[in-house]
Amino acid sequence: xxxxxxxxxxxxxxxxxxxxxxxxxxxxxxxxxxxxxxxxxxxxxxxxxxxxxxxxxxxxxxxxxxxxxxxxxxxxxxxxxxxxxxxxxxxxxxxxxxxxxxxxxxxxxxxxxxxxxxxxxxxxxxxxxxxxxxxxxxxxxxxxxxxxxxxxxxxxxxxxxxxxxxxxxxxxxxxxxxxxxxxxxxxxxxxxxxxxxxxxxxxxxxxxxxxxxxxxxxxxxxxxxxxxxxxxxxxxxxxxxxxxxxxxxxxxxxxxxxxxxxxxxxxx
Amino acid sequence: xxxxxxxxxxxxxxxxxxxxxxxxxxxxxxxxxxxxxxxxxxxxxxxxxxxxxxxxxxxxxxxxxxxxxxxxxxxxxxxxxxxxxxxxxxxxxxxxxxxxxxxxxxxxxxxxxxxxxxxxxxxxxxxxxxxxxxxxxxxxxxxxxxxxxxxxxxxxxxxxxxxxxxxxxxxxxxxxxxxxxxxxxxxxxxxxxxxxxxxxxxxxxxxxxxxxxxxxxxxxxxxxxxxxxxxxxxxxxxxxxxxxxxxxxxxxxxxxxxxxxxxxxxxx
Amino acid sequence: xxxxxxxxxxxxxxxxxxxxxxxxxxxxxxxxxxxxxxxxxxxxxxxxxxxxxxxxxxxxxxxxxxxxxxxxxxxxxxxxxxxxxxxxxxxxxxxxxxxxxxxxxxxxxxxxxxxxxxxxxxxxxxxxxxxxxxxxxxxxxxxxxxxxxxxxxxxxxxxxxxxxxxxxxxxxxxxxxxxxxxxxxxxxxxxxxxxxxxxxxxxxxxxxxxxxxxxxxxxxxxxxxxxxxxxxxxxxxxxxxxxxxxxxxxxxxxxxxxxxxxxxxxxx
Numbered sequence: 108x109x110x111x112x113x114x115x116x117x118x119x120x121x122x123x124x125x126x127x128x129x130x131x132x133x134x135x136x137x138x139x140x141x142x143x144x145x146x147x148x149x150x151x152x153x154x155x156x157x158x159x160x161x162x163x164x165x166x167x168x169x170x171x172x173x174x175x176x177x178x179x180x181x182x183x184x185x186x187x188x189x190x191x192x193x194x195x196x197x198x199x200x201x202x203x204x205x206x207x208x209x210x211x212x213x214x215x216x217x218x219x220x221x222x223x224x225x226x227x228x229x230x231x232x233x234x235x236x237x238x239x240x241x242x243x244x245x246x247x248x249x250x251x252x253x254x255x256x257x258x259x260x261x262x263x264x265x266x267x268x269x270x271x272x273x274x275x276x277x278x279x280x281x282x283x284x285x286x287x288x289x290x291x292x293x294x295x296x297x298x299x300x301x302x303x304x305x306x307x308x309x310x311x312x313x314x315x316x317x318x319x320x321x322x323x324x325x326x327x328x329x330x331x332x333x334x335x336x337x338x339x340x341x342x343x344x345x346x347x348x349x350x351x352x353x354x355x356x357x358x359x360x361x362x363x364x365x366x367x368x369x370x371x372x373x374x375x
Numbered sequence: 376x377x378x379x380x381x382x383x384x385x386x387x388x389x390x391x392x393x394x395x396x397x398x399x400x401x402x403x404x405x406x407x408x409x410x411x412x413x414x415x416x417x418x419x420x421x422x423x424x425x426x427x428x429x430x431x432x433x434x435x436x437x438x439x440x441x442x443x444x445x446x447x448x449x450x451x452x453x454x455x456x457x458x459x460x461x462x463x464x465x466x467x468x469x470x471x472x473x474x475x476x477x478x479x480x481x482x483x484x485x486x487x488x489x490x491x492x493x494x495x496x497x498x499x500x501x502x503x504x505x506x507x508x509x510x511x512x513x514x515x516x517x518x519x520x521x522x523x524x525x526x527x528x529x530x531x532x533x534x535x536x537x538x539x540x541x542x543x544x545x546x547x548x549x550x551x552x553x554x555x556x557x558x559x560x561x562x563x564x565x566x567x568x569x570x571x572x573x574x575x576x577x578x579x580x581x582x583x584x585x586x587x588x589x590x591x592x593x594x595x596x597x598x599x600x601x602x603x604x605x606x607x608x609x610x611x612x613x614x615x616x617x618x619x620x621x622x623x624x625x626x627x628x629x630x631x632x633x634x635x636x637x638x639x640x641x642x643x
Numbered sequence: 644x645x646x647x648x649x650x651x652x653x654x655x656x657x658x659x660x661x662x663x664x665x666x667x668x669x670x671x672x673x674x675x676x677x678x679x680x681x682x683x684x685x686x687x688x689x690x691x692x693x694x695x696x697x698x699x700x701x702x703x704x705x706x707x708x709x710x711x712x713x714x715x716x717x718x719x720x721x722x723x724x725x726x727x728x729x730x731x732x733x734x735x736x737x738x739x740x741x742x743x744x745x746x747x748x749x750x751x752x753x754x755x756x757x758x759x760x761x762x763x764x765x766x767x768x769x770x771x772x773x774x775x776x777x778x779x780x781x782x783x784x785x786x787x788x789x790x791x792x793x794x795x796x797x798x799x800x801x802x803x804x805x806x807x808x809x810x811x812x813x814x815x816x817x818x819x820x821x822x823x824x825x826x827x828x829x830x831x832x833x834x835x836x837x838x839x840x841x842x843x844x845x846x847x848x849x850x851x852x853x854x855x856x857x858x859x860x861x862x863x864x865x866x867x868x869x870x871x872x873x874x875x876x877x878x879x880x881x882x883x884x885x886x887x888x889x890x891x892x893x894x895x896x897x898x899x900x901x902x903x904x905x906x907x908x909x910x911x
Contacts, residue, residue, distance in 0.1 A: 115711050116707045116711065116750075117707070117743065117746045117750060119741050119743050119746065120707050120734075120737065120738060120741065120743055120746060120747060120750060121707035121708070122707075123737055123740070123741055142619065142620070142622060142623050143423055143424065143619070143621065143622030143623065144419065144423075145416075145418065145419020145420065145422050145423045146419065146422065147415040147416065147418060147419050147683040147684075148415075148416065148419050148681075148683065148684065150681065150683060151680070151681020151682065151683050151684050152681065154681050154682065154710065154713060155679055155680075155681045155708075155709055155710070155713065156679065156708075159708065166623070167623075167626055167631060167632045167633065168626050168629075168630075168631025168632055169622050169623070169625075169626050169631065171384045171385070171388050171389035171631070172389070172424075172427065172622050172625050172626060172629075172631070173423055173622075174422065174423070175383050175384065177422060177423065197631070197632060197633055197636070198388075198631065200636070201388065201391055201630070201631060201636065201639060202388060204391070204636065204639060205387050205388065205391055205639060205640075207385065207387050207388055210385045210387065210388060211388065214384075214385060214388060228633060229633040229636050230636070258633040289633075291597075329827075351678065351679065352678070353679065354678060354679030354705050354708050354709075355678050355679065355702070355703075355705070357705075357708050358703055358704050358705050358708060361704075361708075362704075362737070363703060363704025363705065363707070363708070363733070363734070363737060364703045364704055364733060365703065365733055365764060365765040365794040365825075368733070368736070368737065368740065368765050368766070371737060371740060371741060372741075410887065410888070410890060410891050411691055411692065411887065411889065411890030411891065412687065412691075413684075413686065413687020413688065413690050413691045414687065414690065415683040415684065415686060415687050416683075416684065416687050434891070435891075435894055435899060435900045435901065436894050436897075436898075436899025436900055437890050437891070437893075437894050437899065439652045439653070439656050439657035439899070440657070440692075440695065440890050440893050440894060440897075440899070441691055441890075442690065442691070443651050443652065445690060445691065465899070465900060465901055465904070466656075466899070468904070469656065469659055469898070469899060469904065469907060470656060472659070472904065472907060473655050473656065473659055473907060473908075475653065475655050475656055478653045478655065478656060479656065482652075482653060482656065496901060497901040497904050498904070526901040557901075559865075
């Protein structure tokens with residue numbers, strides 16, 4: 108599409124790091140949380156940033172609050188830009204609580220969703236059910252993402268549990284394991300009550316988890332994005348990025364913003 | 376309109392509480408504060424959330440800052456979705472201060488506004504003038520909303536005054552009495568300097584006010600919406616909701632978000 | 644354009660201060676920071692607020708993250724509303740660090756940018772190079788804005804340095820000198836770690852700088868806009884205003900919001 112061509116940019120100015128992968132990419136994936144964009148805003152997001160996003164999550168249980176044809180159209184549009192679209196894990200948790208798992212999968216496949224998130228952020232989900240849901244998602248032809256972590260205030264990461272979760276989920280076929288930080292990024296997972304990263308915990312996770320490249324870190328606040336990019340490198344997977352912050356994050360990844368200007372290769 | 380049909384959703388997944396009223400509704404009204412949306416964003420808001428909104432306030436004195444044909448078009452669009460549209464009370468207070476009350480009513484009726492807000496958040500308005508303005512609004516064919524509370528930092532609720540205001544305003548024909556919390560929600564009315572709710576005060580209000588179902592609580596912050604929904608129930612009227620938060624609030628009302636998942640009927 | 648006509652408003656209600664200049668204006672300029680708006684949102688911004696904006700900054704190094712035809716279109720649209728458009732100074736700093744200054748000027752003139760910002764917020768830029776870049780911008784037919792201040796946390800204003808910078812930049816032809824406050828407005832320049840203004844420093848700046856009317860104050864937070872408008876008057880130049888806050892700021896300038904209602908001429 109003419110309007111969305113990126114071809115003509117001078118590579119030194121467009122990516123001073125010289126390392127940003129084009130899509131489809133295996134590193135540095137960006138996941139957007141969509142809390143209710145309409146078609147005009149969604150078109151804007153795709154046209155400006157289609158190249159900068161890999162995954163779009165239709166946040167928590169908002170999916171059935173859209174007019175159905177409108178949501179279908181959004182999913183089609185995202186699909187045409189090579190972006191995986193899936194409902195927030197809370198929506199599947201609602202379906203579990205309502206004993207409506209079949210209705211859930213019918214609904215999301217009819218809508219055209221290309222992914223599903225399996226989580227236990229709010230309710231308890233037995234390991235056996237979790238495994239079954241991962242398999243079910245794959246059988247339905249969906250990309251499966253799982254999530255680790257509780258949404259409650261003050262929740263933390265239990266290392267043994269995380270290792271087991273990542274190991275089993277990946278064996279079953281999950282593509283990424285998201286580390287919960289909610290939409291707020293405060294007082295949850297690796298982030299303390301001020302939204303600052305607990306670095307020792309982060310370090311422990313990275314040293315213990317079998318495949319850290321499977322982890323997708325929810326990092327809604329700019330300070331968190333900067334910190335994780337500086338600590339884990341510009342190719343870390345980041346999620347729960349607000350739709351208005353996608354271009355800003357891409358600028359951070361490429362060394363095009365003050366906080367990460369040093370990522371750019373020096374020409375001295 | 377095909378695009379905005381909600382008909383096909385599975386009711387258990389779309390509303391686990393099983394109690395959300397369809398529009399026009401008498402409980403659980405949602406009022407949006409619009410701080411300057413253009414036509415594309417306004418269309419998005421109506422198409423995604425027309426069913427989730429009951430009132431749109433064109434915030435404070437922003438009305439005359441739009442090109443006039445554009446504002447007229449917004450009002451028509453909102454009207455076609457069964458939504459009451461009115462200018463923020465501050466605009467009428469400006470007109471009072473400028474001795475331009477007739478010009479104000481001419482302007483808003485010409486524009487097609489379907490409601491008016493009578494407030495004294497910034498200036499002093501005598502009770503007799505307040506009553507006159509309520510009557511004038513009704514004579515002009517407008518839905519009248521009134522507001523209780525001062526906008527100044529650290530303002531609080533005076534119980535006797537509130538009771539008198541609600542009683543008299545309702546007798547005169549006001550449909551709802553809004554409880555001031557500004558756009559910030561901090562250090563004003565029932566919210567303290569951190570935006571937390573003063574629960575004893577809230578309790579006193581509910582026990583004293585003749586018709587608490589007339590109260591529309593301004594609650595711009597998510598923590599405030601969650602707190603009031605949990606304390607007063609999912610059917611409380613909430614206002615000063617940001618246009619980007621309407622779907623999130625609707626998810627909270629229906630038990631489709633972690634914070635209120637327990638609202639959903641259990642199937643055990 | 645019919646849709647964007649402001650002609651019919653009652654002047655007492657549309658501008659109670661009676662002093663707001665129409666565009667092109669010499670006082671009270673407003674600069675927007677654009678962090679990635681798509682065409683629908685950009686059209687909304689221009690149609691609602693074309694009259695309220697003087698300058699649009701395509702924030703930091705985001706310019707080359709757009710599809711090129713889309714960015715060109717944005718620039719054309721802004722130009723047609725009489726608004727100066729320029730890339731954030733960080734982008735030129737990237738070009739300096741990458742030894743790609745010629746490529747930078749080729750790129751921005753090809754895109755149709757009508758202004759350029761010369762800054763040293765992140766890297767060191769010798770005075771001689773700064774002067775050269777100002778001259779180069781003017782030679783390319785661009786409006787030149789410069790910026791004073793470092794982006795690092797806890798940066799402050801060095802009075803002697805600021806005086807020299809304003810004096811020399813203005814002599815060379817810079818139209819405005821922006822005072823750095825980043826997009827956050829916290830812990831930078833005249834704003835302390837809570838985003839509050841250091842009033843003594845502000846006072847010193849105003850008393851020392853040769854032409855204070857050349858200063859464009861970055862003030863992203865509402866509290867900062869209110870404070871500077873009250874302290875320096877409604878005609879102060881303000882910048883780094885979020886695109887969603889333009890109409891709110893214009894309401895503040897004209898006394899159409901509680902915080903500045905007293906700006907309106909009294910009719911007693």
